[in-house]
Amino acid sequence: MESNGGATDVSSIRSEIETLKAAKSDIEQRISVLEAQLRETTINQQKTDTVSNGTCRSISTVYSDNSHGLSPDMIYRYSRHLLLPSFGVQGQSNLLKSSVLVVGAGGLGSSALLYLAACGVGRLGIVDHDVVELSNMHRQVIHTEAYIGQSKVKSAAAACRSINSSIQIIEHGEALRTSNALEILSQYDIVVDGTDNPPSRYLISDCCVVLGKPLVSGAAVGLEGQLTVYNYNGGPCYRCLFPTPPPTTACQRCADSGVLGVVPGIIGCLQALEAIKIASAVGEPLSGRMLLLDALSARIRIVKIRGRSSQCEACGENSAFTQDQFRNFDYEKFTQSPQFPLPLKLNLLSADSRISSKEYKERVDNGEAHVLVDVRPAHHFKIVSLPNSINIPLANLEARLHEISLAMKEEEKHKGSESSSGASVYAVCRRGNDSQRAVQYLHKMGFTSARDIVGGLESWGRDVDPHFPTY
Amino acid sequence: MDIIERETKARTVDCKSAEKESSVQIRVLFFARARDLTGLTDMLLEVSYGSTTQDCLNKLISRFPNLEEIRECMVLALNEEYTNESVIVEEKDELAIIPPISGG
Numbered sequence: 001m002e003s004n005g006g007a008t009d010v011s012s013i014r015s016e017i018e019t020l021k022a023a024k025s026d027i028e029q030r031i032s033v034l035e036a037q038l039r040e041t042t043i044n045q046q047k048t049d050t051v052s053n054g055t056c057r058s059i060s061t062v063y064s065d066n067s068h069g070l071s072p073d074m075i076y077r078y079s080r081h082l083l084l085p086s087f088g089v090q091g092q093s094n095l096l097k098s099s100v101l102v103v104g105a106g107g108l109g110s111s112a113l114l115y116l117a118a119c120g121v122g123r124l125g126i127v128d129h130d131v132v133e134l135s136n137m138h139r140q141v142i143h144t145e146a147y148i149g150q151s152k153v154k155s156a157a158a159a160c161r162s163i164n165s166s167i168q169i170i171e172h173g174e175a176l177r178t179s180n181a182l183e184i185l186s187q188y189d190i191v192v193d194g195t196d197n198p199p200s201r202y203l204i205s206d207c208c209v210v211l212g213k214p215l216v217s218g219a220a221v222g223l224e225g226q227l228t229v230y231n232y233n234g235g236p237c238y239r240c241l242f243p244t245p246p247p248t249t250a251c252q253r254c255a256d257s258g259v260l261g262v263v264p265g266i267i268g269c270l271q272a273l274e275a276i277k278i279a280s281a282v283g284e285p286l287s288g289r290m291l292l293l294d295a296l297s298a299r300i301r302i303v304k305i306r307g308r309s310s311q312c313e314a315c316g317e318n319s320a321f322t323q324d325q326f327r328n329f330d331y332e333k334f335t336q337s338p339q340f341p342l343p344l345k346l347n348l349l350s351a352d353s354r355i356s357s358k359e360y361k362e363r364v365d366n367g368e369a370h371v372l373v374d375v376r377p378a379h380h381f382k383i384v385s386l387p388n389s390i391n392i393p394l395a396n397l398e399a400r401l402h403e404i405s406l407a408m409k410e411e412e413k414h415k416g417s418e419s420s421s422g423a424s425v426y427a428v429c430r431r432g433n434d435s436q437r438a439v440q441y442l443h444k445m446g447f448t449s450a451r452d453i454v455g456g457l458e459s460w461g462r463d464v465d466p467h468f469p470t471y
Numbered sequence: 472m473d474i475i476e477r478e479t480k481a482r483t484v485d486c487k488s489a490e491k492e493s494s495v496q497i498r499v500l501f502f503a504r505a506r507d508l509t510g511l512t513d514m515l516l517e518v519s520y521g522s523t524t525q526d527c528l529n530k531l532i533s534r535f536p537n538l539e540e541i542r543e544c545m546v547l548a549l550n551e552e553y554t555n556e557s558v559i560v561e562e563k564d565e566l567a568i569i570p571p572i573s574g575g
Binding site: 104106107108109193194195196197198200201218219220221222224225226241242244245246247249250251252253254257259264290292294297301302303304305306 | 502503504506507512540541543544546548551552553567569570571572573574575
C-alpha cells in the first residue's frame with residue numbers, strides 16, 4: 001500500500017481474478033450445455049437401439065414400454081415426487097411436458113426459478129434485462145457474488161442448469177415490452193410474474209389475457225407479500241381487481257422502502273408451488289383467492305377475491321382487447337410510472353440555490369460558518385450521515401424550523417460572525433430530490449440563503465469520498 | 472360450524488343492539504400502503520347501525536385523509552371475502568383494506 005508498485009500489484013491481481021472468473025463461468029456454462037446435449041443424445045441413442053435391436057435390450061424395453069417415458073435417471077431424480085400418491089408418475093410427466101416463463105430474476109424470481117428448475121418443468125424461460133448488484137444479494141439468492149456486474153438472466157440460467165441439467169433453460173436477456181411480450185409469452189404454458197413495477201404488472205396480465213395463459217402473480221415489499229393466480233379457470237385478471245392503477249405515490253419500491261430478504265423468497269416459493277400445481281394438473285390453484293403474508297406478525301390470510309368482471313377492459317364480456325391493441329397500449333402512460341425506473345431527478349431550484357458536493361466540501365475545508373440539515377427519514381440517517389449534520393426529516397421540517405435558527409446562532413457564535421451574512425444553510429438527502437423540496441420551503445420561510453447539495457449523499461460518495469457508503 | 476357461528480353472531484348483534492341500538496363496532500385491517508398512510512395495522516371502528524362498507528370507508532377517510540390516495544385502487548374484503556361498497560356491516564365484522572403491492 002505504501003508504494004505505487006504495491007497498488008499496481010493489487011489492481012493487476014484483482015483484474016486477473018476478474019478475467020479468470022469470467023472465463024471460469026463461461027467454461028462452466030459450456031460444460032452444462034454440453035452435458036445436457038450429451039444426455040439428450042444418449043437418450044435418443046437408447047431409443048434407437050431398443051427399436052433396432054430388440055434381442056439384447058430387454059431391460060431398456062421394459063422402461064420404454066412404460067407409457068410415462070421416464071428414463072432411469074429421471075425416475076431416480078424425481079423419485080420423491082413419484083412416491084407421492086397425489087402427484088406420482090402422472091403429475092411428474094405433466095410437469096416434464098410443461099413450460100413456464102418467469103418474468104424477473106429478482107427476489108421473487110430467485111426462489112421461484114430454483115424450485116421450478118429442480119422440480120423438472122420441461123422448459124423454463126427467464127426474462128430479465130438487469131445486472132446483478134451487491135445490494136441484490138441479501139434476497140436474490142439465485143445469484144452468487146461471482147456474477148456481480150453480469151446479466152441476471154445469465155446468472156439465473158447458470159444456477160438453474162447447475163441444479164438440473166436435464167431440462168431446457170431459455171434465456172430472454174431483454175426487457176419485456178409490448179413489442180416482444182406476445183412472441184415471448186406465447187412460447188410458454190404458464191407465466192410467473194416476479195416483476196417490481198405497476199406498468200409491467202398490467203402489461204403481463206393483459207398479455208396473458210390476450211393469449212389465454214394462466215398468470216401466477218406474486219409481490220413483496222417491506223414485510224408483506226401478496227400472491228394470487230390470475231386469468232385461470234374463470235378467475236379474474238389483474239385489471240378486474242385493480243381497474244385503476246395506483247397513484248405513483250402509492251407504489252413502494254424495494255430500493256426506496258426496503259424489503260426483508262426472506263419475504264420475497266417465501267412468496268417466490270409459493271409462486272413455484274402454484275405453477276407446479278397448474279402444470280401438473282394437481283390440487284386446487286389459488287384462483288379467485290389472494291394470499292396475504294404479514295411477516296412481522298407471522299400471519300397468513302387468504303381472502304376470497306372477486307370473480308371475473310364483466311366490465312373488465314381486458315377480459316370482460318364486451319371487451320375486444322386484441323393483440324393489436326395490446327401492442328399499441330402505453331403502459332407507462334396508463335400507470336404514470338416508468339417500467340424501468342431511473343432514480344427521480346427533480347430540478348426545482350435555480351442554479352444559485354444549489355451547490356455541488358465538491359464545492360460544499362471546499363467550503364467546509366475553508367471553515368465557512370454553516371449548518372447542514374439532513375432531511376432524510378431518521379432510519380436513513382442512522383445508516384450513514386455526513387459529519388456535523390443535523391437530522392430534520394422533510395416531513396417534520398415545518399415543526400422543527402426553530403432548530404435550524406438555533407443551530408445557525410450557535411454556529412455564528414462558535415465561528416465568530418465576521419461575515420455580515422451569518423451562517424449559511426445547506427440541505428442534503430439521499431439523491432438530491434427531497435433536499436430541493438426542503439430548500440424551496442426554507443426560502444419561503446425566510447431562510448433565503450439556503451441551498452441544496454446537488455445529487456445528495458450519492459454524489460458525495462461518487463465525487464468527494466469514494467469510501468462513503470452508498471445504500 | 473358455519474351455522475353455529477352465524478347464530479352466535481346474530482345473538483351478539485341482538486344483545487348489542489338492545490343495549491346500544493344505534494351503532495356497531497367493526498375491526499378494520501390495513502395492509503401495505505394503507506398501513507403506511509394510517510400508521511396502523513388494525514383498529515376498531517364504530518359506525519351507526521345499518522352502515523355500509525362505503526360508509527365505513529368514508530368515515531376512515533375523514534379520520535385519515537391520506538387514505539384518499541388509494542381509494543380507487545384497493546381490494547375490500549369483509550370477513551375474508553370480497554365485498555362491494557354497498558354491503559351492510561354487522562357487529563364484529565372484519566373489514567380488510569388491501570391495496571396492491573408491486574415490489575419484487
